[in-house]
Amino acid sequence: MFKALLINQSGDDRSVQVESLAPDQLPEGEVLVRVDYSTINYKDALAITGAAPVVRSYPMVPGIDLAGVVEESSDERWGVGDKVVLNGWGVGEGHWGGLAQYARLRGDWLVALPDAFDTRQAMIIGTAGYTAGLCVDALVNHGIAPGDGEVLVTGASGGVGSIAIALLKTAGYDVVASTGKASEEAYLKSLGASSIIDRAELSEAGKPMQRERWAGVVDAVGGFTLANACAQTRYRGALAACGLAQSMDFPASVAPFILRGVTLYGIDSVMAPLAPREQAWARLARDIKADTLEAVATDITLGEAPGVAADVLAGKIKGRLVVDVN
Numbered sequence: 209m210f211k212a213l214l215i216n217q218s219g220d221d222r223s224v225q226v227e228s229l230a231p232d233q234l235p236e237g238e239v240l241v242r243v244d245y246s247t248i249n250y251k252d253a254l255a256i257t258g259a260a261p262v263v264r265s266y267p268m269v270p271g272i273d274l275a276g277v278v279e280e281s282s283d284e285r286w287g288v289g290d291k292v293v294l295n296g297w298g299v300g301e302g303h304w305g306g307l308a309q310y311a312r313l314r315g316d317w318l319v320a321l322p323d324a325f326d327t328r329q330a331m332i333i334g335t336a337g338y339t340a341g342l343c344v345d346a347l348v349n350h351g352i353a354p355g356d357g358e359v360l361v362t363g364a365s366g367g368v369g370s371i372a373i374a375l376l377k378t379a380g381y382d383v384v385a386s387t388g389k390a391s392e393e394a395y396l397k398s399l400g401a402s403s404i405i406d407r408a409e410l411s412e413a414g415k416p417m418q419r420e421r422w423a424g425v426v427d428a429v430g431g432f433t434l435a436n437a438c439a440q441t442r443y444r445g446a447l448a449a450c451g452l453a454q455s456m457d458f459p460a461s462v463a464p465f466i467l468r469g470v471t472l473y474g475i476d477s478v479m480a481p482l483a484p485r486e487q488a489w490a491r492l493a494r495d496i497k498a499d500t501l502e503a504v505a506t507d508i509t510l511g512e513a514p515g516v517a518a519d520v521l522a523g524k525i526k527g528r529l530v531v532d533v534n
């Protein structure tokens with residue numbers, strides 16, 4: 209038997225609790241992974257609270273991320289004892305996920321744990337950090353160079369934002385952090401931000417074209433923030449949009465795109481193919497230091513996961529929540 213966080217829902221009845229399950233209850237898959245650590249991402253918080261219809265079938269073990277060790281495999285690419293990471297692919301939404309001591313998964317979904325990290329460090333990064341890697345890769349591949357000007361990171365104190373700041377700083381960029389938490393200025397500067405701005409400056413409706421400021425933008429919040437960031441992006445600059453912490457709306461105009469040649473990249477981590485995943489993990493392995501990971505991490509137990517989910521949705525959490533499932 210093993211422990212798992214299980215969400216049950218039937219009509220108006222909903223329960224989220226740690227339960228004891230048998231291995232033969234796990235869904236199908238070629239690889240059985242003994243999970244060391246999982247995380248609580250924004251999406252996990254939506255699944256756990258039921259605030260948005262993230263879960264596609266019940267009962268569901270949430271957890272879109274996990275890191276652990278292969279215990280059984282009928283996939284020739286994976287052998288017993290291999291250390292692996294999983295991010296996304298609908299795991300924790302439509303297939304039982306990482307907030308459990310065991311997961312059975314498709315071999316296609318796994319990435320080899322980079323040598324630079326242990327399984328806990330991989331989960332400090334998690335989907336949020338891997339998505340930050342995809343965002344930074346998009347800006348770098350666009351051709352934005354460190355000397356081109358300031359790069360804005362929104363939702364800065366969150367998981368995506370924190371890791372994006374650290375990645376951009378190591379790559380040599382001048383990073384400006386947009387945050388609602390003025391009290392976290394020292395934290396954001398310790399990660400690599402050269403200055404911070406109050407997110408209120410970006411979060412209301414603004415003009416379609418504003419003073420050019422940003423060479424690039426990593427946006428985790430959407431809404432008016434993303435619209436204003438587009439309006440402030442410099443000629444031929446680029447934005448990587450990955451999140452909706454403020455809003456799913458995009459109340460913008462085409463002006464920055466057709467008059468300044470601005471490019472807006474959409475970033476999806478869930479179904480991203482293996483090549484960009486491996487590229488993002490390689491950037492993280494190269495550019496994120498162990499002390500940075502410790503600075504962003506808060507460790508919790510499986511039993512504490514349901515209690516913190518509402519705080520995640522309220523934007524009260526700084527950095528990354530790591531769940532020791534054992």
Ligand code: NDP
Binds near residue numbers: 366367369387449522
């Ligand atoms: P977190 O909850 O860790 O961080 C979100 C941050 O956004 C908060 O810490 C806060 O930062 C800011 N924020 C919260 N509410 C608001 C608001 N109303 N207006 C403006 N800013 C706000 O989430 P993650 O970093 O894990 O994820 C960020 C977003 O990215 C989420 O929307 C998530 O769903 C999405 N995401 C998308 C992925 C993809 O594949 N596209 C993958 C991973 C995440 P501060 O207080 O510093 O302003």
